[in-house]
Amino acid sequence: MTSGADVVAPGTGLPGGDEAAAHVGLWRRTSDNVKSGNLGVLPVLLGEVAIVAFFGLTATNFFTAPNFVNIIVQMAGVTMLAFGVVFVLLLGEIDLSIGYLSGIAALAVAQFQLPGSSHDYPGIIAIALAIIITAAIGLGQGAIVAKVGVPSFVVTLAGLLIWQGVILHVLEDRGVIIIEDNLVNDLANYFFSPTVGWIIAVAITGAYAVIGLGSVVGHRRAGVATGTPVLALAKVAGVAVAAFGSVAICNSAERPDGSAVGLPLAGLLMIIFLVGLTYLAKRTPFGRHVYAVGGNAEAARRAGINVNRIRILVFMISGIMAGVGGVILAARLNSVDLNVGGGTLLLDAIAAAVIGGTSLFGGRGEVRSALIGSLVIATIANGMNTAGYSNGTIYVVTGVILLLAVTLDTIARRLQMKSGR
Amino acid sequence: MTTTAPTTTPLLELRGVSKNFGSVQALTDVDFDVRAGEVMALVGDNGAGKSTLIKCIAGIHGYDHGEITFAGEPVHIHGPKDAAKLGIEVVYQDLALCDNLDVVQNMYLGRETRDRLFRLNESAMEQRTLETLQSLAVTTIRSVRQPVASLSGGQRQSVAVAKAVQWNSRLVILDEPTAALGVAQTRQVLDLVKRLADRGLAVVLISHNLHDVFEVATRITVLRLGRDIVVYERDKTTQQEVVQAITAGVPTKVAGIPETAPEGAS
Numbered sequence: 218m219t220s221g222a223d224v225v226a227p228g229t230g231l232p233g234g235d236e237a238a239a240h241v242g243l244w245r246r247t248s249d250n251v252k253s254g255n256l257g258v259l260p261v262l263l264g265e266v267a268i269v270a271f272f273g274l275t276a277t278n279f280f281t282a283p284n285f286v287n288i289i290v291q292m293a294g295v296t297m298l299a300f301g302v303v304f305v306l307l308l309g310e311i312d313l314s315i316g317y318l319s320g321i322a323a324l325a326v327a328q329f330q331l332p333g334s335s336h337d338y339p340g341i342i343a344i345a346l347a348i349i350i351t352a353a354i355g356l357g358q359g360a361i362v363a364k365v366g367v368p369s370f371v372v373t374l375a376g377l378l379i380w381q382g383v384i385l386h387v388l389e390d391r392g393v394i395i396i397e398d399n400l401v402n403d404l405a406n407y408f409f410s411p412t413v414g415w416i417i418a419v420a421i422t423g424a425y426a427v428i429g430l431g432s433v434v435g436h437r438r439a440g441v442a443t444g445t446p447v448l449a450l451a452k453v454a455g456v457a458v459a460a461f462g463s464v465a466i467c468n469s470a471e472r473p474d475g476s477a478v479g480l481p482l483a484g485l486l487m488i489i490f491l492v493g494l495t496y497l498a499k500r501t502p503f504g505r506h507v508y509a510v511g512g513n514a515e516a517a518r519r520a521g522i523n524v525n526r527i528r529i530l531v532f533m534i535s536g537i538m539a540g541v542g543g544v545i546l547a548a549r550l551n552s553v554d555l556n557v558g559g560g561t562l563l564l565d566a567i568a569a570a571v572i573g574g575t576s577l578f579g580g581r582g583e584v585r586s587a588l589i590g591s592l593v594i595a596t597i598a599n600g601m602n603t604a605g606y607s608n609g610t611i612y613v614v615t616g617v618i619l620l621l622a623v624t625l626d627t628i629a630r631r632l633q634m635k636s637g638r
Numbered sequence: 639m640t641t642t643a644p645t646t647t648p649l650l651e652l653r654g655v656s657k658n659f660g661s662v663q664a665l666t667d668v669d670f671d672v673r674a675g676e677v678m679a680l681v682g683d684n685g686a687g688k689s690t691l692i693k694c695i696a697g698i699h700g701y702d703h704g705e706i707t708f709a710g711e712p713v714h715i716h717g718p719k720d721a722a723k724l725g726i727e728v729v730y731q732d733l734a735l736c737d738n739l740d741v742v743q744n745m746y747l748g749r750e751t752r753d754r755l756f757r758l759n760e761s762a763m764e765q766r767t768l769e770t771l772q773s774l775a776v777t778t779i780r781s782v783r784q785p786v787a788s789l790s791g792g793q794r795q796s797v798a799v800a801k802a803v804q805w806n807s808r809l810v811i812l813d814e815p816t817a818a819l820g821v822a823q824t825r826q827v828l829d830l831v832k833r834l835a836d837r838g839l840a841v842v843l844i845s846h847n848l849h850d851v852f853e854v855a856t857r858i859t860v861l862r863l864g865r866d867i868v869v870y871e872r873d874k875t876t877q878q879e880v881v882q883a884i885t886a887g888v889p890t891k892v893a894g895i896p897e898t899a900p901e902g903a904s
Contacts, residue, residue, distance in 0.1 A: 436761050500757045502750040505739075509747055512738035519698075519734045520748030521718055580738035 258589055260625070261573060264618075265593050272600030279603045282470035286478050289467075290405055292595035293483035294319070294546035298566035299573075299587035300494050301538030304531045306570055307498075307511045309579025310362065310369040312535045314376030315566060318354060319543030320384045320558020322347040326544050327553040328387075330398040340400030348540035354380070355536015356529060363528035377563070384557060393554040396547060405549035407482040411468040414480040418460040421488065426453045483545060487588060490541070494534075495584040507531060511579035542566075561612070568615065569594050572622040578630055593618065647710065649674045649840040650695070650726070650809055655704030657690055664690040665701070666864045672809065677831060677841040679851040679872075682861035683884055688844050691861065692811050695842075696728040697721040709808070727802035728811040735798060737787035741779060742767045744786055745801045770804040771796075774830060792823030799830055803839065810834055811842040816850055828854050848877045862887055 273280035298315050305312045329336050329343035338346070358376050362369045388394070396402055409417065433449045463480070470478040498504035509517040510527050518524050546562075547553050571577060572593050573586025594615060601611045648671035657665040665687045672678040682688050694701040697715040706713055708724050715721050721728075735744050742760070745767045751759045767782050776796040779789065786794060795815055802810050812831065816824040831854050834841050845851050851858060858870045860883040868888045870880060882888075 436764075502752055502756070502758060505743060505750055505758060506748070508739060509736045509743075512736035513734070515732075516734035516736050517747065519718060519728075519730065521722060522748045580736070 258574060258583075258585070261586075261589050261593060261622075265589070265596060268593065268596050268600065272596070272604060276600055276604035279600050282466050283478065284599065284603065285463075285466045286408075286470050286481060288592075288595050288599050289463075289484040289487075290481050290549065291599060292591045293405065293481075293487055294542045294549065295562065295565045295569060295594070296487050296588055296591040297490060297538050297542030297545060298562065299569035299591050300490055300584060301535035301542075302566050302570040303573075303575050303582055303584050303587045304494075304498070304507060305369075305535045306567075306575045306577060307507050307579060307582050308528060308531050309511050309577075310528070310531070311373065311567075312355075312358075312369065312532065313373040313563060314354075314358060314380060315373075315535060315539040315542075316563030317377055317380035317384060317558040318351050318536055318539040319546060319562065320553075321354065321380050322351045322540035322543030323547035323553045323557045324384055324387060324394075325350050326401055326547055327394040327396050330396060330401060331394065332397055340398035343398065344401060344404075344544055347544055348537055351536040351540030351543070352533050353536070355539070356533040358536070359529035359532025362532060363525040369532075381559070385555065388553070388555050388557075393552055395552045401544065402548050402551055403482060404486070404545050405481075405483050406551075408467075408479040409482065409485070411477050411479055414464040414468055415461075417480060417485060418464040421460045422453070422457040425456045429453055483549075486545070490538075491585060491588055498584050503527070503530070508580055511581075513580075561615075565591075565594055565615075568619045568622075571626065572619060574622075574626075576626050576630065577623065578626075581630075590622075648672060648707075649709055651707045652691075652695070653705045653707075655691070655694060655701050655706070657694055657699060657701045664864055665694070668704070668861070668864070668866045670859060670866055672840045672842055674808065674840045675835055675838045676856035677835045677843050677854050679855035679858040680842055680844045680861065681846070681848070681851060681858060681880065681884055685863075686861040686884075687864040688861055689813065690864075692728060692813060692842065692844065695721065695726060695811065697726075722805070725806060725808035726811070727805065727807040727809070729795075729798045729802050729813065729815060731813045731817060735786045735794060735801075738785060740785050741782040741789075741797055744797060745770070745804060747801075749805070766804065767800075770800050774800055774803070774833060776800060776830070778826070790823065791819050792826045795819065795823070795827050796830060799827070799834070803834060803837075807839065809840040809842070811844070813844045814846065815843070816845065816847060824850065848880060851880075852877060860884055860888075 269280070278284060298319060301315060302312065325347035326343045328334075329338045329346050330340055331337055354376070358369075358372050361367050361372045429449050429452060430446075433446055463484070467480040467484075468477050472478055498507065506517060506522045506527050509520070509522060510524050514524055517527075543558065547557065569590035570582070570587050571590065573583075573588070573590030575582025575586045575590075597614055597618065598611050601614065650670075650672050652668060652670040655665055655668045655670070656663070668687070668691060670680075670691065680688050680691065690699065693699045695706070695715065697717045697720050700716060706715060708726075713720075713724060715724070715726075736747065739747070742764045746763045751762050753759050764782060771777075771779060771782070774796070776793075779793055779796070786797060789797065799810070799812070799815070815827050815831065819827060828850060831841060831843060835854075835856070843851065843855060852872060855872050858872060858875065858880060859866055860868050860870070860880065862884065868883050870883075
């Protein structure tokens with residue numbers, strides 16, 4: 218069974234400068250990925266381009282710079298929730314409570330900045346308290362799932378009802394709380410000046426280039442082959458185009474008084490969480506263990522991983538991200554009312570993660586899929602609104618796209634099973 | 639059992655180990671030992687207690703009574719971590735690999751090397767994986783960065799074994815390593831088993847396939863109904879004799895009566 222051509226030996230992995238071999242490796246890996254059902258982000262990105270093209274041609278006010286900024290601000294809250302959903306889905310679990318959990322965070326942040334009350338704290342403390350509360354709730358729900366063994370579907374469904382009830386109970390009398398704290402409101406309503414926007418674009422591109430190319434150099438020095446320099450350079454170029462392009466569009470958007478709008482803080486927050494959580498998922502032992510538990514919990518347990526701890530922490534991450542999203546959503550409205558955390562928020566967040574390519578079956582997915590999926594959903598909603606479609610039509614279209622994404626995921630999973638063994 | 643050479647004291651020795659699950663007595667007073675550099679086969683019918691015994695050694699189950707000595711020291715194994723600390727590694731029948739992770743990620747699962755920033759040190763892990771596979775002459779795996787889902791049965795088994803031996807382990811337990819494999823892949827795995835023993839590791843091999851057992855084992859322990867009934871030297875026994883011990887037990891020697899007709903089960 219030992220065929221000489223396939224010998225793997227240290228040093229022979231990728232001899233320096235053998236670009237032809239590198240390309241073969243890249244193509245082979247890509248085709249392996251597609252065959253084994255790992256489609257990556259390409260189909261979704263193509264879909265997004267098609268959606269943008271469609272609305273750009275049919276809706277008059279869609280393909281404009283101010284609307285680009287709008288979409289960023291509109292999607293920020295849902296994206297934060299979807300980041301948490303990715304981690305939960307990676308475990309093969311589900312968290313249905315995040316919608317109203319984000320409502321709890323919104324309510325908490327509004328309460329803790331309430332002027333004239335005994336709990337009129339500065340914005341930063343209000344935000345911290347709100348997120349600590351949702352983190353604790355997530356932790357508690359996770360503990361019930363992991364330690365007691367109640368299915369996460371049931372635990373978080375109960376959470377959905379409970380936290381909705383709490384919100385209704387607290388807001389029954391007041392109906393609405395206005396958020397007056399500037400720091401809180403800035404989360405969704407602050408825009409960087411054009412100059413700062415450019416600096417941010419430079420910083421993001423520079424950091425990505427240093428880290429990305431640095432890892433290629435590191436791998437080469439260690440004599441192992443992961444990725445090719447061409448691919449790494451292409452990625453850096455892609456990030457540069459995205460960063461500078463986004464900032465350019467935001468800076469070119471004009472307010473009614475003629476001044477530039479600029480990059481929204483909410484957009485930068487999404488990028489910060491994207492980077493941070495991707496680091497957590499891909500570069501730390503914790504993230505590796507999340508994938509392992511989602512792929513084969515028994516194997517993870519035998520490898521000495523504390524599976525319960527991973528489960529509990531993931532539900533806590535879900536709670537934290539729901540909290541962050543809730544605060545941003547509240548900031549966008551400058552207020553909290555009885556509808557907070559409801560509507561399509563929960564389903565949009567889950568749909569975003571799935572449309573972006575995270576599997577419902579556990580073990581497969583990326584943090585970035587939350588951002589990409591959320592972008593697709595926000596683009597559809599925004600485009601259809603701009604084009605004058607009713608909410609009903611928007612739901613139908615979003616539903617169809619979700620179904621499409623899950624169908625793709627299921628087919629991918631079957632392909633993967635077929636390619637194994 | 640009498641030791642054949644004075645230098646080969648057992649690496650792992652179990653004395654009088656018992657384990658029950660509620661009213662089911664899974665193991666009764668089992669003695670078992672394995673030396674460094676030998677392949678000890680553990681055979682027995684379904685339900686004979688083979689899996690329970692290795693799970694006790696691996697720390698998956700606690701045992702109720704008995705003593706375990708490892709390298710001459712009495713030890714207590716209360717969890718998989720205790721076993722791993724002693725250098726005991728188990729390759730389970732279902733391999734315990736994560737299909738969604740690649741070869742390197744599986745090899746280091748639960749023991750990832752990381753740097754000061756808690757980052758995974760991928761280069762170091764990949765390099766050591768390549769070295770380990772190389773040292774075991776596992777040459778059929780095209781890339782250590784492909785997901786385990788895309789490997790063949792023999793390749794998966796090789797990865798599982800390589801994973802077990804790369805931690806300076808001293809005792810490797812293989813549970814039915816060839817059960818699901820074809821002829822060529824079985825060959826590959828049996829060669830691997832022999833190489834492990836040649837490297838000085840103690841190997842415990844559980845198998846239903848006596849042909850495989852006789853090919854690689856140094857000694858053979860037969861379990862029957864939760865008891866260890868006999869240990870054979872491979873060179874001094876036959877498949878016939880082992881099959882008889884597995885199915886019917888060993889003729890009991892009673893003082894005063896000459897060894898003649900085999901008796902039934904104990």
